[in-house]
Amino acid sequence: MTETIVAPVLDEVAYRETARAWLAENAAEYAHPPSQAWSEDELVTRAKAWQKRKALAGYGAIAAPKAIGGAGLPTRFAQIFAGEERRYHTPFYIGQSIGLSMAMAVIRKHGAPEQFERFMKPAVAGDVSWCQLFSEPGAGSDLAAVRSRAVRQGDHWVLNGQKVWSSWAHRAGYGILLARTDGSVPKHDGLSFFVLDMKTPGVEVRPIRQITGKSDFNEVFFTDVVIPDANRIGAEGEGWACAMTVLSVERNQSGGGGSAASQVMGLIEKAAATPREGGVALDSAAVRAKLAQWWVEEQGLKHFGQRIQAALSAGEPPPPTLSMMKLVSATKAQQTNAFVMDLDEFGGLFGEPAEMEDDDVFYQYLWAACLRIAGGADEVLRNQLAERALGMPQDVRLDKGVPFDQIPS
């Protein structure tokens, strides 16, 4: 294993070459996809080991400060390395990025330097992964309605309540938590933000059985969970601002560019290879119209992403139209996966169990339903586009200015 720290170079071409050489030496075993899908245990073990190896070489958190084990370089160097790493099939799971992007952003912006170092060093080093403890059964699109309650007792807080849709919570060492600390003020004002050690007594993680049959998400229950006040991020009542910081990271990530390969091209090939009476499916005007529209959307998003990247590199803030990327791509995924089944007519609904893996059309069609809801439901994204990009007013809010405890539920 190479353990030399990469010297801080500022030449992008040289940086790319060095990264490429380092990956060639260190990621050789990931040059091809695994012949057999890794079990969850193996994935997590490999992913943590890979992160550690990157961290030791200065690639663990390229744009993060050196104080937490980062390389302290401008973001474009992180993009260069990520571009090079994408040539490999290196192990990764979402729990890592929740730590290295979301938790990193919120603690850096709202937390104390001591907290930033204490929580982020283990994430960069690959020792600890994170989960997000935001949504609740009664607080999804209306996130500020969370009712998990933290009550202050001296130098600590006592938490009771329930979270849901927490990805990888069963593997997480820490969670970023949004909790209500004051019910007597309007809903956005009574929230505070914490880092929760997931090993604290009273934290119970239960996997959710999803429509896919898998369990990517969890419910997390809190019974008299003690959180030290030293784990509070930002001031009391600053929870909503913290949550917004996290969500802006999440939004900027979702649908950020996409793969270079065209999925629609694959669909065209499939339709050209699907026999129909007197020809192939691609001869049908109805089929062509659908494919053309998906192509327009796919290419449009690709070029939209390039425009955004160019604007961001020029130092402009992310535009409010960014949320259209997930809006368009999630619906398209639902439609295109249905189309693959359509091509085989009734037979399209049947397949061997071995085909039921992650890239399978059945799975993707089911997963598309989740994509349209997670990280901002279609309806929420349309509201955002109307309000932030077009400057249209918010809908009437009956709970505006009303103390949280008096809002009907």
Place this chain on the structure above:
Amino acid sequence: MSLALNDTQRELKGQVASLLAERATADSLRRLITEDASWNEGLWRTFADLGFLGAAIPEAYGGVGLGPTELCVIAEEMGRTVAPIPFFSSICLTAEAILIAGSEAQKAKWLPRLASGEVVGTLAWTEGPGAPRLTGLATQLANNRLSGSKSPVPDATIAGICVVVVSSGGRPALAVVELAQPGVTVTPMRGFDQLRHHARLDFVDASAELLGAVDGAEALRRLEDRAAIYEAFEQVGGTEAALYMARDYTLQRYIFGRQLASYQAVKHNLANTLVSLELARSNALAAADALESDAPGVTASAATARLAATRAYETAARENLQLHGGIGFTWAANCHFHYRRARLLALNLGSAEVWTDRLIDELRARNTPARAA
């Protein structure tokens, strides 16, 4: 690929936009329709004087010598205001056709006059109902004599020259013909778009010249690609105008005690239009980029841009009128300009059905050699 305009292009956009905002107002459009006028000739003169007509024509032929992206920038502003001048016919179709297929002498003869605005040009392709096509053309060119009929031909009543798609020796070809001659009859047609007049052209043994620098079918393929990209920008301009017209109206209109724009049904409607606009603009910019770098696959980029822009403009034009409610159905409101123009631009270069086939065939052909290899 940054897909962004440079400073010069932005400046040009601003100049064209402010001129048109002043001179192509909605009231001036209404006046033209009432007078049954074909164009705003004064605006055309100003456009010429400011060098906008010759923007993409090489300096050697009296132009400014800028690139296709500058033409796209101007086309977008034309679309935004539904400007009543034959810019698309004369510059985006005629000048481009002569640039693609004309001889040195033909370029030297016509391009300076198109750039100065002294002559208006147009392109005649279709022969009655049906999409533009390369086969079965009844208009024939033989020994520099032209016979046949073309309709609808845009701006034919004000044009001095016309590039005609003909059959010559059994193959598609382009010919240039001067319209002021005995063998040419121009008959105005009653058209759906009141601000761009169309006519039928009848040629009986008219004097014409072949534009034969490149093969006719190849020249037409390139011309169609370029025209589709310029027009995609015109459609993007129209889309943006209609979208923000609707936005502004719903902000100002109160209903049941609050702004119409605060209702979710209205917000989601316009959010969808905004998504269509951004997809159309992104695809149009990518196509302009492909044109600029003369990359292979311009046809697919052009088709993608045209399909995206057609859908966006039709959506924006219809929903703009819808969200205005009854007032949108009146002559006094401005929705009808886009409502009609969106239809014209959706069909004048071939419908979405035609361009869907062009796109899918192109993509399929792109796939096939890869598979064989």
